[in-house]
Amino acid sequence: MGILIGVFLAVIFMDWRFYRIPNVCTGAGILAGLIMTFVSESVAGVVMAVMSMVIIFLSFYPFYLLGGIGAGDIKLFMMTGCYIRGDALVHYLLVTMLAAAAASILKMLVYAESRERLLYLLRYMKKAVLTGVMDEYQIDRTRKKCVIRLSIPAFISLVLMCAGAYH
Numbered sequence: 001m002g003i004l005i006g007v008f009l010a011v012i013f014m015d016w017r018f019y020r021i022p023n024v025c026t027g028a029g030i031l032a033g034l035i036m037t038f039v040s041e042s043v044a045g046v047v048m049a050v051m052s053m054v055i056i057f058l059s060f061y062p063f064y065l066l067g068g069i070g071a072g073d074i075k076l077f078m079m080t081g082c083y084i085r086g087d088a089l090v091h092y093l094l095v096t097m098l099a100a101a102a103a104s105i106l107k108m109l110v111y112a113e114s115r116e117r118l119l120y121l122l123r124y125m126k127k128a129v130l131t132g133v134m135d136e137y138q139i140d141r142t143r144k145k146c147v148i149r150l151s152i153p154a155f156i157s158l159v160l161m162c163a164g165a166y167h
Helices: 004-019 023-064 073-083 087-110 112-131 153-163
Strands: none
Touching: 004 023, 004 073, 004 153, 023 073, 023 087, 023 153, 073 087, 087 112, 087 153
């Protein structure tokens, strides 16, 4: 877990500073995770880790297509899947999303532009349901107060898991 935490710290810095998670960070974390898995569990462990990454990709890719999550966030979750698998991975992702939801609620309470964004989402969903038409979902990446950096809730979830707060 030390390598995973170290990579996470680099990812958080880059995400906070540049709103990007570099491929070199997630790539190095994935490579280290696969190597460590091979050494400790052999080929079967590596196959399970790769399967975890594929499931994570397939689960989150639709949200990426809709603009609800960044590609770096998906790669970060895929990297985590090299170290955590099975029920523990599901719990990790659930706690991460709950922490992100809490951060979103706090931002909506503090920032008017976050509340405006929520209203836009609700109007978009209403139109899609009533008309069956899904227009392009407009995303303004310059409005930083509306952005949730998932690396931070993901790291909080990892720390809670390591501390034994959940399994």
